[in-house]
Amino acid sequence: MRKDNKSDRVKRFAQIWSLSRADTDKTQEYMANGLGVSKKTIQNWEKGASAPDLFEGSEWFRVLGINPLPYYLAFLYPWMFDGIKPDDNDEEIEQALLFLVKNMTQVEKRQLLYLMAGRHGSPWYSLLQMFTAHCHSSLRSRVTAARTILENYEMDQVCGDLVCPDNVQPDMKMLHHAVEEGKQSVFNQLSGYTNIDISKT
Incomplete structure (x- = not known):
């Protein structure tokens, strides 16, 4: 090195x-x-x-x-x-x-492990292909998909329909912020966005 x-x-x-x-x-x-x-x-x-x-x-x-x-x-x-x-x-x-x-933080490691080996019903290899395709899509498409996922999660949470409620959960504050930042970047005709929370630094 x-x-x-x-x-x-x-x-x-x-x-x-x-x-x-x-x-x-x-x-x-x-x-x-x-x-x-x-x-x-x-x-x-x-x-x-x-x-x-x-x-x-x-x-x-x-x-x-x-x-x-x-x-x-x-x-x-x-x-x-x-x-x-x-x-x-x-x-x-x-x-x-x-x-x-x-x-990674311990939470990030738990989230990654949940994606790879959690009992959510989706094979890791399939999820990996979906994430790869998602990241190749336009920012507008990604924001639309993320908003749908966010709203589905919140509705399932309220209705008690989450698949693994006792497992690690997403950072909803960060997810809401990411969707909003992505949306603003689309409006400004940018190809991406950053999601840094200054209050945590």
Whole structure:
């Protein structure tokens, strides 16, 4: 595992902003207007001359309408996640996946285990294919499907019809927030959204 110095980390941190902006074809002017800062501020962030605070960083990805996790993982663990692709060798894929699972919260691990081995009646392989197809669909389609799932869950919960009421349950606050953020991103013609709850940081 390669160790880098502070200069390397500053440069890589600045790339979070420049790469994510380039990936969405947004200009520095667009980001300045969306964040309420000057174009010079955006330039300084992308050069590493200064850096956004936690709130500004989360707002950056909200304005872009994309998931920040891949960019932060590439910053924190460049030897593992920077540029990793599905066609990379099996060892690299397994190492990255095991790292992610190891660093999940206990609730996330329970939720993943429930999806894979819970007595909900749906085979894991079928669920995996559904999730894969879902993530390839347009954001508008994903928001529509998520809203239906959310409403079905809430109705089944009230009616006492949940399949496994004693097993781990979804974070409904997060799910409601995700649906709303996704909807707003569709209205703003963005291809994705971020779902960071600043109150938890």
